[in-house]
Amino acid sequence: MPGTQHERRPPARTPRWKATCSIATRTQPHTASTGRRRSYVTHLIEDGWDPRFVQEQVGHEHASTTAIYTCVSSDFRTRTLRRHLDATVAAPLQPQPGRES
Template sequence: MLTVWPWTAEMLDQWTAEVRPLLAIDGNPALWPSERADRIGLQQINSRLSTYRDALGLGPGLDFHSLRRSYVTHLIEDGWDPLFVQQQVGHEHSSTTAIYTCVSSDFRTRTLRRALDQTLHHALQPTGGIS
């Protein structure tokens, strides 16, 4: 997974230096160990996320897979090439990646404003051909 945001490397550094040593059993190479097993499993992640989600009063539609959809959306909103994003998440078809993308209304507004500004700029340029 690409670490595209400036804070990502710092957070991973903190995890590996401060938190992981508290959980990892000697000789366990897992980056995400569990206090009860060699590795954190999907069921454990989903269970913990559900507990937090419910405690915060968030809807049941928020699941671990939502983080994957958010990753795709944030990459698109940050201007990464859609083909790159598609390859990043391992989708065979761009239509699958498009389903994952739920850009914000602010992003849609900025994108439309940029397109309209560019169109207006080109429309107001003198053509120089007809006198």
């Protein structure tokens, strides 16, 4: 029955629909979710959350997988390194109870 709703001719939008379903387009949602995951992990780490907690939040079995999604700023890296170096240097300089100086 040509000209009715039961006609078996592909609609005019089929080429556009095929382009929408292409491999390149199908990977875009994954890329978007990866960006959100990176932002989430990075913000949690930079806000001081325990790395083990962050790992469990995103469902990773290994910390190395979580590290892939962590993109902290160079300022955060510098502050963290400085804090740990200062603590490492200060610890031996502290007077210890029971020892005479």
